[in-house]
Amino acid sequence: MAEPQPSPESTQTKPLLELEGVWKSFGGLVVIDNLDLAVNENEIVSVIGPNGAGKTTLFNLITGIYPPDSGAIRLDGESLVGLPPHKIARRGAARTFQTLRLFLNMTVIENVMASQYGQTKVGIARAMLRTPGMRREEREIRARAEEKLAFFGERLMGYRWDQPAYSLSYANRRRLEIARAMATEPRILLLDEPAAGMNPSETHEITELIGKLRDDGGYTILVIEHDMHVVEGISDRVVALDHGVKIAEGTFEAVATNPRVVEAYLGTSAAVTK
Amino acid sequence: MSEAPGTPGVTPPPGDPTESRIGVDSWVAQAEGRRARRRGPARLLARGWEWSPDPVKLLLFVGLASTLPFWLNEGDLFNFGLFTLLYVALALGLNVVVGFAGLLDLGYVAFFGIGAYTYALLSSSHYGIHWPAEATIPISMAVAALAGLILGSASRRLLGDYLAIVTLFFLQAFAAFTNTANPTVHGVGLTGGPNGIANLDPLTFFGYKLNSTKQQYFFLVIVVAVVAAALHFINQSRTGRAFRALREDPLAAEVMSIPVNRLKLLAFVLGAAIAGLCGTIFAASFTAVTAGSFGVPLLILLYAIIILGGLGSIAGVILGGFVINISSQFLAPQNDHPDVKRWLFYGTIVLIVALMKPWYRAVLVLAATIAFGYAVHAIVSATTVATWTTGAPVAAGSRSIRDGIQGWVVMPHATATGPHVNFNTCLYIGLVVAAVTVRSLSGWWRLAALVPTLYLTAMVWENILAQNPSVTALILFGAMLIALMTVRPQGLLGTARVEIV
Ligand SMILES: Nc1ncnc2c1ncn2[C@@H]1O[C@H](COP(=O)(O)OP(=O)(O)OP(=O)(O)O)[C@@H](O)[C@H]1O
Ligand SMILES: [Mg+2]
Numbered sequence: 001m002a003e004p005q006p007s008p009e010s011t012q013t014k015p016l017l018e019l020e021g022v023w024k025s026f027g028g029l030v031v032i033d034n035l036d037l038a039v040n041e042n043e044i045v046s047v048i049g050p051n052g053a054g055k056t057t058l059f060n061l062i063t064g065i066y067p068p069d070s071g072a073i074r075l076d077g078e079s080l081v082g083l084p085p086h087k088i089a090r091r092g093a094a095r096t097f098q099t100l101r102l103f104l105n106m107t108v109i110e111n112v113m114a115s116q117y118g119q120t121k122v123g124i125a126r127a128m129l130r131t132p133g134m135r136r137e138e139r140e141i142r143a144r145a146e147e148k149l150a151f152f153g154e155r156l157m158g159y160r161w162d163q164p165a166y167s168l169s170y171a172n173r174r175r176l177e178i179a180r181a182m183a184t185e186p187r188i189l190l191l192d193e194p195a196a197g198m199n200p201s202e203t204h205e206i207t208e209l210i211g212k213l214r215d216d217g218g219y220t221i222l223v224i225e226h227d228m229h230v231v232e233g234i235s236d237r238v239v240a241l242d243h244g245v246k247i248a249e250g251t252f253e254a255v256a257t258n259p260r261v262v263e264a265y266l267g268t269s270a271a272v273t274k
Numbered sequence: 275m276s277e278a279p280g281t282p283g284v285t286p287p288p289g290d291p292t293e294s295r296i297g298v299d300s301w302v303a304q305a306e307g308r309r310a311r312r313r314g315p316a317r318l319l320a321r322g323w324e325w326s327p328d329p330v331k332l333l334l335f336v337g338l339a340s341t342l343p344f345w346l347n348e349g350d351l352f353n354f355g356l357f358t359l360l361y362v363a364l365a366l367g368l369n370v371v372v373g374f375a376g377l378l379d380l381g382y383v384a385f386f387g388i389g390a391y392t393y394a395l396l397s398s399s400h401y402g403i404h405w406p407a408e409a410t411i412p413i414s415m416a417v418a419a420l421a422g423l424i425l426g427s428a429s430r431r432l433l434g435d436y437l438a439i440v441t442l443f444f445l446q447a448f449a450a451f452t453n454t455a456n457p458t459v460h461g462v463g464l465t466g467g468p469n470g471i472a473n474l475d476p477l478t479f480f481g482y483k484l485n486s487t488k489q490q491y492f493f494l495v496i497v498v499a500v501v502a503a504a505l506h507f508i509n510q511s512r513t514g515r516a517f518r519a520l521r522e523d524p525l526a527a528e529v530m531s532i533p534v535n536r537l538k539l540l541a542f543v544l545g546a547a548i549a550g551l552c553g554t555i556f557a558a559s560f561t562a563v564t565a566g567s568f569g570v571p572l573l574i575l576l577y578a579i580i581i582l583g584g585l586g587s588i589a590g591v592i593l594g595g596f597v598i599n600i601s602s603q604f605l606a607p608q609n610d611h612p613d614v615k616r617w618l619f620y621g622t623i624v625l626i627v628a629l630m631k632p633w634y635r636a637v638l639v640l641a642a643t644i645a646f647g648y649a650v651h652a653i654v655s656a657t658t659v660a661t662w663t664t665g666a667p668v669a670a671g672s673r674s675i676r677d678g679i680q681g682w683v684v685m686p687h688a689t690a691t692g693p694h695v696n697f698n699t700c701l702y703i704g705l706v707v708a709a710v711t712v713r714s715l716s717g718w719w720r721l722a723a724l725v726p727t728l729y730l731t732a733m734v735w736e737n738i739l740a741q742n743p744s745v746t747a748l749i750l751f752g753a754m755l756i757a758l759m760t761v762r763p764q765g766l767l768g769t770a771r772v773e774i775v
Binding site: 102114115122123134164166 | 504507508510511512513514515516518519522523525526527528529530531532533534540544769771772
């Protein structure tokens with residue numbers, strides 16, 4: 001495996017997200033191969049790797065869409081293995097999807113309000129009667145949704161809130177996915193290629209946003225990204241995967257110049273640009 | 275990665291992150307508004323409806339519905355008023371399962387039946403139990419909800435087609451149980467078999483009996499208003515948002531902290547409870563329950579209501595209930611209106627032809643069809659025996675219409691013998707061949723082939739369909755639904771859903 005190059009923090013603090021010896025195969029094809037990974041509180045870790053390396057599968061395992069064949073996945077010391085996805089979301093792991101999966105026929109603000117289901121309580125009896133407690137909770141849900149959308153500045157402001165999500169541009173849909181994930185009040189945000197399909201200025205903006213999410217939002221971030229400018233701009237630490245195997249880990253400089261990483265990318269469409 | 279496949283061509287210059295795309299987004303989002311503006315004053319009504327607040331809409335419904343008893347007689351109030359509201363209430367419950375949560379539940383009518391039978395057992399001489407409505411209504415709702423919980427937990431992991439099959443099986447099992455199984459309890463058949471249970475008590479609240487149709491009708495107005503308001507509030511709550519989210523994308527909903535399986539179960543239970551409530555009211559108003567009332571025909575009617583009204587829209591379901599029940603009652607054989615049906619039939623044909631573009635083609639086809647008919651009629655009456663053209667149209671209304679039809683459509687005199695016994699069969703075959711020919715041709719040939727096809731359609735109508743009111747009712751009903759859904763695929767008050775963008 002790769003020579004471990006742990007960053008200074010990881011030796012001092014207990015990791016927030018921890019994977020140990022995780023395996024996953026689909027009908028004989030091993031997609032995640034004995035993977036160890038640790039993400040510390042308030043850290044931004046990037047996962048890179050050629051197409052089909054198993055990056056999205058890693059997110060699917062963490063968020064409980066599939067169970068791992070073996071191995072341990074822990075968030076803040078507690079195992080996530082076997083929990084249904086909605087409970088994992090409650091524990092504090094929220095994600096975006098590489099192939100956007102917004103609630104397209106709901107409004108922008110409703111998307112961000114819907115994902116607060118797990119942290120709110122009012123049931124149908126109180127909803128039918130519209131009790132004061134129910135209305136107070138509704139106001140809180142709305143305020144929290146507006147607060148999350150405000151993170152994106154004028155991009156998702158004001159008149160856009162009541163538009164259906166399908167009317168958003170592609171870049172704004174990616175932003176809305178992030179806002180929707182933020183509204184579950186996660187401790188760790190898993191972003192699957194947040195800059196995919198964005199133009200250079202939007203890519204630049206997303207780079208700044210991810211930094212802001214950590215600094216102002218207080219989120220820990222695990223991000224899959226193909227654009228090496230973004231990876232360089234945001235990462236405290238980079239993990240490279242190939243065929244489900246961790247082939248390198250460390251600073252961006254170290255990983256991008258690692259011969260195994262360069263070799264993994266050779267012959268594939270996305271070349272390491274540095 | 276610098277190219278943006280999903281974004282329109284308007285890209286700000288690189289390196290300028292402050293450049294905003296508000297222009298593009300808002301332009302896209304306002305497309306609907308621009309489209310609406312273009313249609314002019316005809317859309318004023320729709321605008322007014324959109325802008326009026328929800329309590330006003332509910333008051334409008336209660337106000338309009340309350341006027342019905344003052345201009346309908348007892349019988350019409352039962353058929354058009356009471357049954358419409360009963361179907362509306364039932365469809366509101368089905369709308370929770372199908373419209374809100376997006377589950378294809380084909381067993382829904384069984385919960386209606388369970389509610390009705392529960393009432394029949396608890397408020398009739400069948401077992402000599404005569405409990406008042408304030409007890410039987412909650413019990414019926416609870417029993418139906420429990421059945422919903424059981425069916426839901428058995429099938430909530432099933433999706434789409436599988437769910438449909440399992441729930442349909444449940445409905446059939448319920449029908450078999452009530453109709454055939456009829457287990458003997460305390461010396462009496464529990465469900466009364468094919469005869470059902472008769473002589474039920476009227477709904478009695480704290481000693482006050484709802485005897486007349488009018489009283490039952492007003493009670494239903496209240497029930498529909500309360501159910502609609504409750505569902506509206508649920509729809510606006512976090513539960514309603516979660517339903518919509520799981521209808522949009524169950525996987526994303528689950529990952530966004532929404533317990534999808536629990537919500538599906540909740541939708542089943544909520545729908546079943548409403549169906550159970552409707553079942554008690556139905557049983558009490560009809561004063562009898564029979565197994566035949568809870569079958570697939572009712573299920574089709576309810577689906578027609580929610581689809582026509584607009585899936586997920588409460589106001590749409592109410593409107594859909596009125597349209598569907600009134601038109602199906604109107605077309606039903608026992609309330610036969612053959613002359614109206616004829617107008618509907620020819621009107622639909624003319625309407626379909628009139629949709630052709632450019633307009634002069636439509637005029638040409640219609641004129642040619644009329645001329646073609648007279649020519650065929652003249653040739654037939656000149657070259658064959660008289661019985662070929664002496665048939666009389668059914669219930670033509672006025673004399674001039676009858677003569678017109680008789681002079682235009684070839685109608686053999688209806689006798690069991692003679693050269694035209696197989697005429698009807700030949701007509702059907704001819705119509706199918708003509709329709710297939712029309713589809714396979716294009717351009718002017720198609721128009722030319724359309725003329726004899728239309729004429730054959732008229733012949734089929736006058737010679738066969740008009741003589742069979744129950745068949746024509748269904749055909750017209752289907753044609754009406756198809757026509758409405760072509761004009762408004764999202765239903766009357768539903769919002770158009772965008773699937774792929
Ligand atoms: N549900 C599944 N069933 C079978 N095979 C799967 C499944 N999900 C993923 N795979 C396979 O696992 C491998 C890794 O897929 P994954 O989506 O994790 O790659 P990725 O690193 O995210 O790639 P990309 O950069 O293209 O997004 C691929 O070969 C894929 O075909
Ligand atoms: Mg991927």
